[in-house]
Amino acid sequence: MSAGLRAGVLPGLALALVAGVVGAQVAAGGGDFAPLRxxxxxxxxxxxxxxxxxxxxxxxxxxxxxxxxxxTLDVSREALTLELAQQEEPTDAQVDAVRDGLRAAVGELADEDALPPSSSLVDEALEGSDLNRFVKGAIRLVPDSVVDDALPTEDVLTRAVDELDVRAVLSDLDDAEALNEAVQDAVTQAVRDELTDRVRNLV
Amino acid sequence: MGLLLTVTVGLVLADSAIVTLALPEMLEQLDASVTEVAWVLISYNLVLGVLAVPAALRPLRVRPRILAAAGIAVFAGASAWCAAAPTIEVLIAARCLQAVGGAFALVGALELLVARSGERRGVAAWVTAGVVGTAAGPVAGGLLTEAISWQAIFIAQVPFAALAVPAALAVRTRHQGQAVPEPAVSHRPVIGHNVTLALLSAALTAALFLLVLLLVEGWRHSPATAALTVSVIPVAALAAQPLARLLRTTPDLELAAGCVLVAGGLVGLALPPSADLWWTVAPQALVGLGLGLSVDELTHRAMEDRLPRARHAAWTISARHLGVVVGLAVLTPVFTADLLDAEEPATEAIAALVLDAPLQPDDKISVARALGSHLTDQRGQVPELDGAFAELDVRAEDEAAVADLERGLDDQLDRSVSLAFRDSYLVGAGLAALALLSVGLTAAAGAARRSRARRSLV
Structure with a gap:
């Protein structure tokens, strides 16, 4: 091997090693090792x-x-969740957006036919209710098909969202259980109110 | 005697980065800020870099045995003071004094090693001890911190240095008892090689300093695991010389190859496909090979046929340690800013995984609450999430999903931190590329000088 060629072996090897290592890292996803966007x-x-x-x-x-x-607010779901969790008070825009979002969510679930029949919510709604046992018993005697026909789930949930104090719920996000309970209570209350209205009308 | 002096040279240069893996423990025990703790590293390199050349001034250098013994004694005493430092301010002051002793010890030890073993072997031992010390410092520091404490790093140095004091005094020189005569000529320092050395040292800071921070603070490994991982660099540095002898090339091409390897290794460290430690091995091997090929060659060439020898050696020390300071000054703001910027995407990624976790709603809420308070408590640092999960009480059917979620969140943290370090590694690679440019310019200037000399002869 000539002296010139021999002199080039080490730099050539260095370049090959660098290309090999960096190439292997990139091929294995080295450029994409970043947090979820x-x-x-x-x-x-x-x-x-x-x-x-x-x-x-x-x-x-x-x-x-x-x-x-x-x-609606042109932010990511995660950014909004974190903002709501970290703020003392939600802004008016956030309250309105969340209320509209919940209403839209009810509509989306209805469009996808993904809402459960209201009869499936009745037992849970009655469980925590303070209705007298005669009314509870009367409601439980109503056949599911009658309940489902009389109470479209979409209407019940829309009423629940309308009656939900979104600002109070969002202000109390430090206590995350309160959020869940407040929304559940609103749904339960709406089911219960609709049912008692209908049963009282029947009676 | 020669071995003790060589070990002392290695220790003084290892101290440049030996505390890197101990910084988190110092931060906690001395109740210091990140900036204060960074000064434990910066102060030593700055004082050593600034004092090396004055330490080689003629009046000090004429009696190398006294110079070396006094320097080593100060270094040993200051090391003991570092170990006993009750506050960060005292530790920084002790580190400055350690560097003062180190500067005199390095200059004196070079003269004594040459006096004992001859010019070629003495200089080679001094240079090699420096390269090995620099590369092995973080490994030794990490192992001692994990096994004992950060104070052990300094205590362990005291006996070696204490034994080296009589060893220095016992070295027989040709001018026993008399002042070393000043050479008739005094050469100017080689600017090109020293600038390259400074740029390469700044680049190597990314590997020696940032990598251990990534492993310990970012990927949350123990100092011992990090120390074993970064031991690839000194091992590869030791393998570089046999490789260079095997593939004999010109000194300039050897330097260029070294710079290419350091730059390529840093690019590799910037692009890990996962937080698996194995992905750091090959890039570290490149950095180690590059360090072994370039740093001792540059040091040799900056000192080659230059008189007085000690002053030119001091210029190389100065270039290396001021290069480290420049590296820290350039890289630290970049990675601390990127680390702060990484907080938001990391938190959003965590929020996304929790929102979509296949858990019962009440368990999901429990996880969110535990993580929320945990992340708030640890704001400003890379959080440890296992504490949040340890406190959780979830239903049995959700335990597997919670374990999956914890792994997923840890992965998101690894990804966020790795991304935050990426720019700093790339800046380090850029510094190595500048070193390559400096090698090219120095070689071109040398060729032009030789050509002019030939023409003037003709």
């Missing part, structure tokens, strides 16, 4: 819940509602 809040997102009944429904409504609110 928040998805576009306006894009469709599959929302599921591990819970059944009112609790599961509530979770789906909250997750979809926050998504819609974030889309």
């Amino acid at each position: 928040p998805a576009d809040a306006c894009a469709d997102r599959a929302v599921t819940s591990q819970a059944d009944g009112i609790e599961g429904l509530t979770e789906q409504l909250v997750l979809r509602g926050i998504d819609d609110a974030a889309c």
Whole structure:
């Protein structure tokens, strides 16, 4: 090997080693090892819940509602969640966006035919109610099909959202359980109110 | 005797980065801020860099045995003071004094090693001890911190230095008992090689300082694990010389290869595909090989045929340690700013995973509450999430999903921190690329000078 060629071996080896190592790192995803980027809040997102009944429904409504609110406010779902959790008081725009988001979430679930029949919510609603036992018994005697026909779930949930004190709920996010309870209570209350109205009308 | 002096040279230069892995423990025990703790590192390098050349002035250098013994004694005493420092201010003051002793010890030890082993072998031992000390410092510091405490780093140095004092006094020189005569000529320092050395040292700071911070503070490994991981660099640095002898090339090309390897290794460290420690091994090997090929060659060439030898050696010390200070000054603001910027995307990624976690709503709320208070408590640092999960009481059916969520959140933290370090590594790679440019310019200037000399002869 000539002296010139021999002299080039070490720099050539250095370049080859660098290309090999950096190439292997990049091929294995080295350039993409970055934190998850928040998805576009306006894009469709599959929302599921591990819970059944009112609790599961509530979770789906909250997750979809926050998504819609974030889309309205032009921020990510995660940024809105963190903002709401860190602020003392929500802004008017946030309150309005969350209320509209919850309403839209009810509509989306209805459009997807994903709302449970209202009869499936009745037992849970009655469980925590302070109705007298005769009214409770009368309601339980009503066949599910009658309840479902009389009480469209979408109407019940829309009433629940309208009656929900969104500002109070968002102000109390430090106590995360309070959020869940407040939304659940509103749903339960709405189911209960609709049912008692109908039963009293019947009686 | 020669071995003790060589070890002392290695210790003085290892101290440049030996405390890197101990910084988190110092921060906690001495109740210091990050900036104050960074000064434990900066102060030593700054004082050593500034004092090295004055320490080699003729009046001090004429009696190298006294110079070396006094320097080593001050270094030993200051090391003991560092170990006993009750506050960060005292520790920084002790580190400054340690560097003062170190500067005199380095200059004196070079003269004694040459007197004992001859010019070539003495200089080679001094240079090699410096390279090995620099590369092995963080490893030794990390192991001692993990096994005992950060104070052990300094205590361990005292006996070696204490034994080196009589060893220095016992070295027989040709001018036994008399002043070393000043050489008839006095060469100017080689600016090109010293600038390259400074740039490369600044770049190596990214590997020696940032990597251990990434491993301990970012990826949350123990100092011992981090120390073992970064031991790749000194091992590879030791392998560089046999490789260079095998593939004999010109000194300029060897330096260029070294700079390319350091720059490439830092790019590799900037692009890890995961937080698995194995992904740091190959880039570190590149950095270690580059360090082994370039730093001792540059030091040799900056001192080669230059008189007085000690002053030119001092210029190399000055270039290296001021390079480290420049590296810290450039890289620290970049990575601290990037680390702060990483907080928001990391928190959002955590929020996304929690919102989408396949958990019962009440368990999801429990996780969110625990994480919320935990992250608030640890704001300003990379959080440890296992504490939040340890306090959780979730239903049995959700335990597997919670464990998956914890792994997912840890992965998001690893990703955020790794991304935050990326720019600093790339800046380090840029400094190594500047060192490569400096090698090229120095080589071109040398070629032009030789050509002019040939023409004038003709």
